[in-house]
Amino acid sequence: MAGADPYFFGYGSLVNCATHDYPHPAPARLKGWRRAWGQTELRKVAFLTAVPDPDCEIEGLIARVPGSDWQALDEREWAYDRVDASETVTHEAKDVAEISVYAVPDERQSKSADRFPIWLSYIDVVVQGYLRVFGPDGADRFFETTSGWDTPIYDDRAEPRYPRHQQLSEEEREFVDSRLKRIGVNWAQEPD
Helix, strand or coil, X not given: CCCCCCEEEECCHHHCHHHCCCCCCEEEEEEEEEEEEEEECCEEEEEEEEEEEEEEEEEEEEEECHHHCCHHHHHHCCCCEEEECHHHEEECCCCCCCEEEEECCHHHCCCCCCCCCEEHHHHHHHHXXXXXXXXXXXXXXXXXXXXXXXXXXXXXXXXXXXXXXXCCCHHHHHHHHHXXXXXXXXXXXXXX
């Protein structure tokens, strides 16, 4: 499919179409990778990254990058490398030749014992996306196929720090809260 626009595979906030306007979003699965809460000195907050794992497969969303214009998406995902994942993504979209996934390479991940917190407003956006695309069962699979839930979570809902935060319905908020309670997460104090 020479000349076809490339696609990205989103597995975090990019699953929530309210955070972007990339065309032709479609559910997809990425084999050989898992989601993890990552840390890097580039950001003072935990974020989702994809890490190689031959025994895992994660759900997400693909969408077209018109004219191969990666600039805006690369700026949004500036701490990540864009990695070809064309051979490992399954989907039912038509005319898709190239798919990339954003991942922070292991050598750029912070190994410090001091852990940056996860913003609850970020979790809210991600889970809202999974609820809308994959339903409650798919959102539960998001929690199950993501490692690093021992990372402290900072409740910033009253004053969201995540730049693409979204308003959750009461039902969505209750879903997020019940799953975090089920996991038994640690809550962070006010981050620096």
